[in-house]
Amino acid sequence: MKKLFSTITLVAAATATAPSSLQAAPLDADQQQQVRELIRSTLVENPDILVEAINELRNRELQAQEDARKASLEAKKDELFNTPGDPFIGNPKGKLAMVYFADYNCGFCKRQDPVLEQMVKQYPDLKVIYKELPVLGETSREAAELVLAAHANHPDIYQKLHQRLMSKPGGHDSASIAAALKAEGLDAEALKKKVDTNIRAKVDNNIRLASELGIRGTPAMVFADEVLGGFTNAEQLSEKIKSRLN
Known part of the structure; x- marks a missing residue:
C-alpha cells in the first residue's frame, strides 16, 4: 500500500x-x-x-438517493399534504401530517391500518391523509375508485367503509367489494356511475406521485422529511411521530 x-x-x-x-x-x-x-x-x-472502496461507493450512492428523495419530498409537499378532497383521520388542523398510501388487497396494509388508528388516538395533533394506491390488480383499482366515489358523495361513510374493506382477510373480488358497500347502505352499481374523470385522475395522480417518490409498494407512510416503506409497527411509528411533535 x-x-x-x-x-x-x-x-x-x-x-x-x-x-x-x-x-x-x-x-x-x-x-x-x-x-x-x-x-x-x-x-x-x-x-x-x-472492500473499503466498494463500501464507500455504496455509501455515496445511498446518500445520493436520500438527497434526491428529500428534494423530491420538498418539491411534492403541496401534492402530498394539501390536495383538496383527500380523505383523512385525526386532527384536521394537527401540527403533524402524515400521508398513507394503501391498497385494499394488501395484507400488510390490513395490519398497518389499526396501528394508524391507534396513533391518531394517542397523538391528538396528528393528521393521517389517505391516498389510495391500487397496485395489486384490477380489483384494487375498482375498490379505490368506488371508495373515493363514496367519499365524494357520502363523506361520513368513508372511514367505516375503509375499515370494512381493510378488515377482510385476503384479497377482494367485485362481489366482496359490493358486499362491503351494501353493508354501509351503498349500492355498487349506482356508485360506479359516480366514478367520474376526477376520481380516475385522483387515483392516477396517486400512482404517479408514489412513483416519483420512489414508492414501489404498499403500505407506505410519508412525512415531510421521510418515506417509510413497508409495515411499521406501533412502537417504531410512535417514535417517528413523537420526535416530530416534540
Whole structure:
C-alpha cells in the first residue's frame, strides 16, 4: 500500500512542479505497465482496500438517493399534504401530517391500518391523509375508485367503509367489494356511475406521485422529511411521530 501511495505521490509531485507552460509527459507503455502491476499487487496483498472502496461507493450512492428523495419530498409537499378532497383521520388542523398510501388487497396494509388508528388516538395533533394506491390488480383499482366515489358523495361513510374493506382477510373480488358497500347502505352499481374523470385522475395522480417518490409498494407512510416503506409497527411509528411533535 505504501508503494502505491509513493508512486501516486511522485507522479502528482512531478505534475505539480512542472512549468505551467509545459504539459506533463504521459507515461510510456512500460511505465503504465509498472503502475498496473503495482496497483494489482497492492490490491492482492491488501484486499481490504477494495472492500473499503466498494463500501464507500455504496455509501455515496445511498446518500445520493436520500438527497434526491428529500428534494423530491420538498418539491411534492403541496401534492402530498394539501390536495383538496383527500380523505383523512385525526386532527384536521394537527401540527403533524402524515400521508398513507394503501391498497385494499394488501395484507400488510390490513395490519398497518389499526396501528394508524391507534396513533391518531394517542397523538391528538396528528393528521393521517389517505391516498389510495391500487397496485395489486384490477380489483384494487375498482375498490379505490368506488371508495373515493363514496367519499365524494357520502363523506361520513368513508372511514367505516375503509375499515370494512381493510378488515377482510385476503384479497377482494367485485362481489366482496359490493358486499362491503351494501353493508354501509351503498349500492355498487349506482356508485360506479359516480366514478367520474376526477376520481380516475385522483387515483392516477396517486400512482404517479408514489412513483416519483420512489414508492414501489404498499403500505407506505410519508412525512415531510421521510418515506417509510413497508409495515411499521406501533412502537417504531410512535417514535417517528413523537420526535416530530416534540
